[in-house]
Amino acid sequence: MKLYTYFRSSAAYRVRIALNLKGLPWEAVAVHLARGEQRAPGYRSIHPAGLVPTLDDNGLLLTQSLAIVEYLDETHPQPPLLPADPAGRARVRAIAQSIACEIHPINNLRVLNYLTGEMGLTETQKLTWYRHWVDTGLAAVEAQLAGHPATGRFCHGDTPGLADACLVPQIYNAQRFDCQLDHVPTVMRIVEACEALPAFQAAAPGVQADAE
Amino acid sequence: MKLYTYFRSSAAYRVRIALNLKGLPWEAVAVHLARGEQRAPGYRSIHPAGLVPTLDDNGLLLTQSLAIVEYLDETHPQPPLLPADPAGRARVRAIAQSIACEIHPINNLRVLNYLTGEMGLTETQKLTWYRHWVDTGLAAVEAQLAGHPATGRFCHGDTPGLADACLVPQIYNAQRFDCQLDHVPTVMRIVEACEALPAFQAAAPGVQADAE
Numbered sequence: 001m002k003l004y005t006y007f008r009s010s011a012a013y014r015v016r017i018a019l020n021l022k023g024l025p026w027e028a029v030a031v032h033l034a035r036g037e038q039r040a041p042g043y044r045s046i047h048p049a050g051l052v053p054t055l056d057d058n059g060l061l062l063t064q065s066l067a068i069v070e071y072l073d074e075t076h077p078q079p080p081l082l083p084a085d086p087a088g089r090a091r092v093r094a095i096a097q098s099i100a101c102e103i104h105p106i107n108n109l110r111v112l113n114y115l116t117g118e119m120g121l122t123e124t125q126k127l128t129w130y131r132h133w134v135d136t137g138l139a140a141v142e143a144q145l146a147g148h149p150a151t152g153r154f155c156h157g158d159t160p161g162l163a164d165a166c167l168v169p170q171i172y173n174a175q176r177f178d179c180q181l182d183h184v185p186t187v188m189r190i191v192e193a194c195e196a197l198p199a200f201q202a203a204a205p206g207v208q209a210d211a212e
Numbered sequence: 213m214k215l216y217t218y219f220r221s222s223a224a225y226r227v228r229i230a231l232n233l234k235g236l237p238w239e240a241v242a243v244h245l246a247r248g249e250q251r252a253p254g255y256r257s258i259h260p261a262g263l264v265p266t267l268d269d270n271g272l273l274l275t276q277s278l279a280i281v282e283y284l285d286e287t288h289p290q291p292p293l294l295p296a297d298p299a300g301r302a303r304v305r306a307i308a309q310s311i312a313c314e315i316h317p318i319n320n321l322r323v324l325n326y327l328t329g330e331m332g333l334t335e336t337q338k339l340t341w342y343r344h345w346v347d348t349g350l351a352a353v354e355a356q357l358a359g360h361p362a363t364g365r366f367c368h369g370d371t372p373g374l375a376d377a378c379l380v381p382q383i384y385n386a387q388r389f390d391c392q393l394d395h396v397p398t399v400m401r402i403v404e405a406c407e408a409l410p411a412f413q414a415a416a417p418g419v420q421a422d423a424e
Contacts, residue, residue, distance in 0.1 A: 049310075049352035060299055063356075064313065067305035074298040086286040087272055093279035097312075098261070101276065105317040114344065119327075119337060129331065140261035144275075 001026045002056040004046060006033045007208035008176075010104050011065040012053040013169035016203035018069040021160060022076050030210035033109055066093075066100055069162050081161040092156045095144050095163035099170045103137030107173070127177065134170075134179045141167070142184040151186065153193050160194055168194050172205060213238045214268040216258060218245045219420035220388075222316050223277035224265040225381035228415035230281040233372060234288050242422035245321055278305075278312055281374050293373040304368045307356050307375035311382045315349030319385070339389065346382075346391045353379070354396040363398065365405050372406055380406050384417065 003019065005012040005028050019026045031037045031052050038050035047054045047063055055062040055071075062068045073081045082089050105111070107130050115121045115129060145151045155163035171191045174181060181188055194200045205211055215231065217224040217240050231238045243249045243264050250262035259266045259275055267274040269287075274280045285293045294301050317323070319342050327333045327341060357363045367375035383403045386393060393400055406412045417423055 048355035049314075049348075051314075051352075062302050062306065064306040064309040066313070067302050067309055070305060071298055071302040074301065086283050089286065090274050090279045090283040093282060094274065094276040097276040097279055100309075101278070101313050101317050102261075102263075105313050106323060111318060114341075115331075118344070119331075119333060119341065121331060125331060129326075132326065132330070136261075140263075143260035 010169035020199035232411035
């Protein structure tokens with residue numbers, strides 16, 4: 001499998017974690033977002049909208065990180081990244097989507113660039129924006145996790161899965177923007193447990209071949 | 213089943229469509245977002261983050277619209293809202309997420325309110341923002357659909373499913389903000405096919421009990 005990736009992309013980072021948790025061999029093809037490589041004709045022929053990641057599974061091109069992780073879970077069931085019961089699956093997906101649909105889209109690179117470009121906001125306003133959505137979004141995730149009987153060492157029980165694969169990249173990005181994280185102790189405790197695992201360590205932005 | 217809903221919420225609208233496609237009986241509990249009812253203690257005890265929808269399935273509280281639809285598909289498999297094959301499932305989820313993770317989050321009510329409130333943008337700037345993300349986001353969805361062999365009368369084949377349940381509410385909202393839609397003919401052709409079905413008609417904002 002070939003993963004079109006950018007070291008700092010949260011969405012690509014999620015898929016890197018999932019591939020590593022599954023123990024699947026994969027090859028990275030770097031698409032440098034900050035240099036605009038996602039808009040070059042070469043990558044546009046892979047992903048017309050110019051987003052990362054794209055997973056190439058033997059010629060089948062897959063997009064959208066959560067859809068890719070579900071695909072990996074269906075085609076390579078062991079170890080599972082979603083629980084077996086519908087209620088548990090719904091809980092894990094809801095936590096993942098609280099990050100992937102409520103926090104990350106509002107704060108990704110193209111949105112931030114549009115705010116300071118076309119919308120004329122200052123860098124300070126951009127940081128206020130970023131931290132506001134991380135702050136409220138992670139508080140919502142903390143509420144999903146803290147005190148819930150299904151929360152274990154990881155987001156759902158004692159094995160890492162889809163929700164953890166979304167949580168760790170979001171915290172990496174929050175820390176890069178110096179967000180305050182004291183209000184989400186359960187989140188931080190789980191992230192620490194994840195970061196002790198080789199699958200997460202090998203997916204981290206800093207150790208990717210395209211890292212700067 | 214009890215659905216906490218707001219007539220204009222895209223996310224609630226998706227779940228209404230799914231419930232209707234499944235032919236499941238459900239009761240609506242209105243949460244008036246524009247009046248701030250989602251922040252009242254009563255709803256906060258149902259959904260701490262104060263988002264709609266929440267589905268109450270016999271006491272099990274489910275959040276995040278795509279997770280709810282997947283739950284419905286797992287617990288009430290007929291008619292299926294996702295195809296049977298992993299590649300098809302990945303495609304339908306990717307289309308759904310192109311809407312639910314790339315367009316809608318950037319343009320929902322609380323984000324628009326934050327732009328004109330804390331960020332101090334004008335109403336005109338807000339509309340420019342809204343239309344920009346709808347325009348580029350729907351172009352990406354059109355690229356996923358147009359000319360793809362799996363696209364049929366609906367987003368994937370000739371039966372409506374998860375992707376269609378996301379597409380119709382997004383177009384409803386785009387039309388409400390007078391977005392230009394000439395560049396997405398496949399999208400519009402599919403939306404028209406959906407809107408001919410009773411399941412979609414009964415889920416439309418205008419016919420909900422809380423409609424204004």
